Amino acid sequence: MENQSAKCSAPAVALAFLGGAIAGAVAGILLAPKSGEETRRELKGYARKTEEDVIEKAKEARAALDETIERGKHYLAEKKADVEAAVKAGREAMKERMEKCCS
Numbered sequence: 001m002e003n004q005s006a007k008c009s010a011p012a013v014a015l016a017f018l019g020g021a022i023a024g025a026v027a028g029i030l031l032a033p034k035s036g037e038e039t040r041r042e043l044k045g046y047a048r049k050t051e052e053d054v055i056e057k058a059k060e061a062r063a064a065l066d067e068t069i070e071r072g073k074h075y076l077a078e079k080k081a082d083v084e085a086a087v088k089a090g091r092e093a094m095k096e097r098m099e100k101c102c103s
């Protein structure tokens with residue numbers, strides 16, 4: 001058989017990991033030797049912890065996004081200044097040539 005290097009995207013890997021985690025959690029719940037009340041209590045705790053983790057990750061992602069946006073704004077401002085300076089220099093050079101040529 002041919003050797004093929006399989007490349008998986010990060011979202012695909014994350015989705016596969018999440019699916020495996022959910023399948024493992026369901027199997028654990030179904031096969032656990034605990035009472036229904038204990039299982040429900042643990043599920044609530046797990047859900048609460050997961051919710052807190054998701055909220056924390058969302059805050060981190062938002063902060064990273066805000067930082068990236070600010071860097072982008074700064075970069076665009078620098079490039080805008082560069083372009084304005086180049087246009088101004090071009091106009092002045094053209095003006096000088098026109099004066100030299102036509103005088």
